[in-house]
Amino acid sequence: MQTGYESNPTDPIDKMRVLDIKPMRTLKPIFPSQTGASPQSAPFTCVPPMGPFPPGVAPFYPFAFANQSQGASDFENAIPSPVPLNSFRTPQSQYSNGGAGSSKRGRGRPRKDKTGQANFDNSQIVVDDVEDFSNGRKQGGSSQKRAKGPTNLFSVEVNIDDTVNQILRAFKLSGLEPFQQAEGNRDLVGRIILTYNLLRRRVFQISEAKEDDEGGDVRPDLKASSTILTNGVKTNSQKRIGAVPGIEVGDIFFFRLEMCIVGMHAPTMAGIDYLNVKASADDEPLAVSVVSSGAYEDDGEDGDVLIYSGHGGVKKGEMCDQKLVRGNLALEKSLHRANVVRVIRGVKDVMSGTGKIYVYDGLYKIHESWAEKGKGGFNVFKYKFVRVPGQPEAFTLWKSIEQWKAGSGTRIGVILPDLTSGVETLPVSLVNDVDDEKGPSYFTYTSTLRYDKPFDLPIPSPNCSCRGGCQPGDANCPCVQRNGGFLPYNPLGVVLNYKALIHECGPSCLCPPNCRNRMSQAGLKVRLEVFRTKDKGWGLRSWDPIRSGLFICEYAGDVIDTSSAMELGSEHEDFIFDATRMYAPIDYNSDGSPEVPYPLVISSKNSGNVARFMNHSCSPNVFWQPVLRENGDKTYLHVAFFSIGHIPPMQELTFNYGIPKSDKAEQRKKTCLCGSLDCKGYFY
Known part of the structure; x- marks a missing residue:
């Protein structure tokens, strides 16, 4: 068995030597002291689901968020991402499969770090389930060689331990009494699992960008779990027979x-x-x-x-x-x-x-x-x-969905097997098993935005020449550097960091269509269904399970002039997406208004995609993120939707519509039927 230690069988063995060996369960990971660490605030100009936030208060959107205008923080960068399985695979280390690590099993022996302290040898930790993002081999490759040494942003600006502590504080899971004493509830369970995934994905992103440097083999899943447990972030610690508070059948x-x-x-x-x-x-x-x-x-x-x-x-x-x-x-x-x-x-x-x-x-x-x-x-x-x-149904529902996909089972109430008529890479069913409605009003299906005129850039943006696809940590790739030196997505298409903006490769970039920095351009990642709800008209849900942070779709339609948006008739009102809307916080005294770089308003009345069917919720499971694609002196702003937490199959997908910046906002109030515990009773 490979243990990670070198040995020389010809060396004499000192049988008189007394070894001090501790059982595995007594070993704990040792992390650098954070004494004196103080997170900085960060610029923030959009609607990300989390941070940066003021000291002491930093809940995750949709729980609350606040604007910052100055400073810089690593905490801007934190979340997951999905991509087609046949997509380009970025060179990765043996532990870079999305923060999951190798599937090899070992005995978790401690090793000495440079300080002489015992630490985990990640290659020996016992792990029985992992995310497999690729075979871990280097393939493809960029047209440029990655910069090393001082140009590596990881070693200069980003510290994993500072990052994880910032995330813990943002979720109010740091500096409080240990959660081992707490009985869980739905909100707490969701926050803890989400925190674990944010830590894991962020550690993966940082580690991936650090090629051939010390620490590049960090196991993100183990680092995240060790940090979680070391900080007492755990609930329902007392074993019990029966249901667990905060967890529902089908989760x-x-x-x-x-x-x-x-x-x-x-x-x-x-x-x-x-x-x-x-x-x-x-x-x-x-x-x-x-x-x-x-x-x-x-x-x-x-x-x-x-x-x-x-x-x-x-x-x-x-x-x-x-x-x-x-x-x-x-x-x-x-x-x-x-x-x-x-x-x-x-x-x-x-x-x-x-x-x-x-x-x-x-x-x-x-x-x-x-x-x-x-x-x-x-x-x-x-x-x-x-x-x-x-x-409630759980595993039996999964088996039914498998039959629908295979064509061996009948989906009741199907009006159209593919609403998109082949426009999307995956079919989108139109289903009504509630009433006699035959379908939504007529519209032309399109998978992206239609611009009459893109936004102007004050300084022309250089395109990348990564013919093999953009690589993490590549100091020569302008697209990677616009994202702070990291790739924003993992190979599955999970967004790895919450930033004010995601900069994707634009039309003039030389990287292929399946480049990891073109995630929102690659089409749907899950099998969606437009369905008739009982009281909210049409809605959207997925046949497939959706992991936390997964790209779902973008908001497609026609970009319209902001000055004329309010003049549109009432028939357009339900099909307007306004990126300049405000999102009222819950726990922080601020207007919470997003500030996107360009005033983007989209109408999906005449043309649009599945996003036009997403309903509002005061406790949504989806959030939107601005995505820029630049082309010379022009830029195109897009709106991409990602999952907040894990979403089981057939659960409705919803996002928060926000509050219009208009004197007529009160006139647009509608009764909210989201049914969540935090429902305000209305939306705009």
Whole structure:
């Protein structure tokens, strides 16, 4: 086994030497002290979902945000991104798969850093689920060589530990009492998982831009989880039987560590989680949750029944009979006690290729158990789980969607199989299973903005000549440098940092269409559906699961003159996107108005795309981000939509419409039917 340490078998062994070896569980990552660190404020000229914020108050949009006008901060740069699987792959280190790391397993031995302190050897950490963004090999390549030394922005301006502490403060998860004592709720669980993902993606972006320098092999997933746990950012720490506060049936997780930090399933590897209860004079183990992800011979084809295989059966690398101990014994005791057990199903993450998505399928009871010969000829314990009736659909919905995609199942209420008539790379169904409405009013489907006249640039912008695609940290690429020295997206198309603006490659750039810096130009990343809601007209949702930060679509239509926008008739009112609207904060005393670089107003009345069907919500799951594409002395401003957190299939996609900057704003008030706990009762 490769351990990361060099050895010389010819050296004599000192058998008298006493070694001080600690168990793995006693080791903790050591991070530089942050004493005296003080984050700076940052310029902010748009509607990003988070920061920068004033000291002490920095909640994530849509919870609240505030404007800053001066200063500079690393915290501007923080979030994820999706891209077609056949897209150009940026050269990456073996640990740069989107912050997920290698899928190799090891024993997590400590190593010494330059200070002599023990730290984790990331290549040896045990990890059982990762995001697979590419094969990790260098391919393609830029037409320029990446600059090294002092031109590397990572080593000069960006510090990972400062960045993660800024994010923790922004989410109000730093300087407070540890969350281990708190019982979770929907808001807290969402913030903790989102914080973990922001940390992971930002660390990946910084690490990716640091080629061949010390620390370039940082494992973003492990760095993020270590930081989260070290700072006490965890909830529902007390194990419990039954539902977990703040987590609903159908919720999805892209990392097992996400389940761990919110109390859904504590083990990062084991499939059975259990607690000990007092039974007569002895403690008795009872199962609280199981993860069925394909590691064992489970049978999960039936949506309401799971035949779960016990754990174990391997000793010193050899197959053997499973024993009725630990998790297996807990399942047996739960059978006799008839307590409910949480079931999490692992399904293949089609977008990443090899990763897993974990779906909370609700509460089950164990109805029977037995032992049988497994494929290797040894005894395996089997447990029959049956789903408790009356719960919302989860895994059965995923199976139905698979059938719709394969054409073997019927989607009820389909009006059109593809609303776009082939304009988009993926079809968009038009569905109504609510009433007799036959479809929205006529419009021409277009996938992008239509400009009569682009905006002028005071200074012509240079185009890039990266014929193999833009590379992270390339000091010679003007597009990368306009983004602060980083690529804004990961290879899956998740936006990696929240900045005032994203600068994508423009029409005159020589990079290919599948360059990672053309993410919003590559079309839809998920299979969407326009559907009839019960009380809000038409809405938008996805057949596919959407990971946090994923690009969904841009807002397409006709760019209109701002001076004439208010003069449009009432029939246009529901199809106007105004980038200059204000977004009122919740926790900070500021007008919270976005300041985009150009006054962009879009009408999707006559031509548009799926974005025109997105409804308002006071607690949205989608946010918009300004994207600039420059071409010589002209620039084109676009509006791209990204997911805030993970979004399960068939959940409506919504964003906050904001408040118009107009004296007639009050006249445009409409009753809000978003149904969220934070609903204001109206929107504009």
